[in-house]
Amino acid sequence: DAMVIQNPRYQVTQFGKPVTLSCSQTLNHNVMYWYQQKSSQAPKLLFHYYDKDFNNEADTPDNFQSRRPNTSFCFLDIRSPGLGDAAMYLCATSRGRGADSNQPQHFGDGTRLSIL
Amino acid sequence: DQQVKQNSPSLSVQEGRISILNCDYTNSMFDYFLWYKKYPAEGPTFLISISSIKDKNEDGRFTVFLNKSAKHLSLHIVPSQPGDSAVYFCAAPGRGGNQGGKLIFGQGTELSVKP
Numbered sequence A: 001d002a003m004v005i006q007n008p009r010y011q012v013t014q015f016g017k018p019v020t021l022s023c024s025q026t027l028n029h030n031v032m033y034w035y036q037q038k039s040s041q042a043p044k045l046l047f048h049y050y051d052k053d054f055n056n057e058a059d060t061p062d063n064f065q066s067r068r069p070n071t072s073f074c075f076l077d078i079r080s081p082g083l084g085d086a087a088m089y090l091c092a093t094s095r096g097r098g099a100d101s102n103q104p105q106h107f108g109d110g111t112r113l114s115i116l
Numbered sequence B: 001d002q003q004v005k006q007n008s009p010s011l012s013v014q015e016g017r018i019s020i021l022n023c024d025y026t027n028s029m030f031d032y033f034l035w036y037k038k039y040p041a042e043g044p045t046f047l048i049s050i051s052s053i054k055d056k057n058e059d060g061r062f063t064v065f066l067n068k069s070a071k072h073l074s075l076h077i078v079p080s081q082p083g084d085s086a087v088y089f090c091a092a093p094g095r096g097g098n099q100g101g102k103l104i105f106g107q108g109t110e111l112s113v114k115p
Helices: none
Strands: A003-007 A010-013 A019-025 A031-037 A042-051 A053-056 A066-067 A073-076 A087-094 A111-115 B010-014 B019-025 B030-038 B045-051 B056-059 B062-067 B072-077 B086-093 B104-107 B110-115
Touching: A003 A087, A010 A019, A010 B056, A019 A031, A019 A087, A031 A073, A042 A066, A053 B010, A073 A087, B010 B019, B019 B030, B019 B086, B019 B110, B030 B062, B045 B056, B045 B062, B045 B072
Parallel strands: A010 A111, B010 B110
Antiparallel strands: A003 A019, A019 A073, A031 A042, A031 A087, A042 A053, A066 A073, A087 A111, B019 B072, B030 B045, B030 B086, B056 B062, B062 B072, B086 B104, B086 B110
């Protein structure tokens, strides 16, 4: 039973056309993360939510935004996708931070984004 | 500086033999490490972890060894099976400031187990 679900699995969009990727979780975890992974590279954290507290990584472009309307859902919005944004986008959840950060993150299967 | 490095992008092993995947880190504040396994077109799956208070953790065919003085850990798979063929990522939770919970990943090692 999938616990972190990402939709769609594959997304094709046009250069400059806004796109939204979605993630839902059934684990009731406090923290949700969005990672970008390009071929043969490590997943790179874009931002994360601890409950409603949004934490942006310093090097995440302004083009990337996120929303978390409730505990279960989190969205990644790319306002004007460029060719360099083609990648696998991974959503993950974890129970918490601090002492709870020593708990594995649970990943979805990702959304493969292609830019035409 | 919070870095996790996997210097071998690929590893090929014969079925039944031992696979050893290596990982180095730079931040002595790291106190917990995880290994994830990733098949193509799937998300990473948690495999095994180790706390810095231990130097070894074993789970079935998988054992992780930690050498704190060398800032080095390794994942041993024995015996290796063709189904173990995947990309393996070493990771550590960031420490300090607002890094809590953030996973720092290595670049991954692609393991190929040949029948």
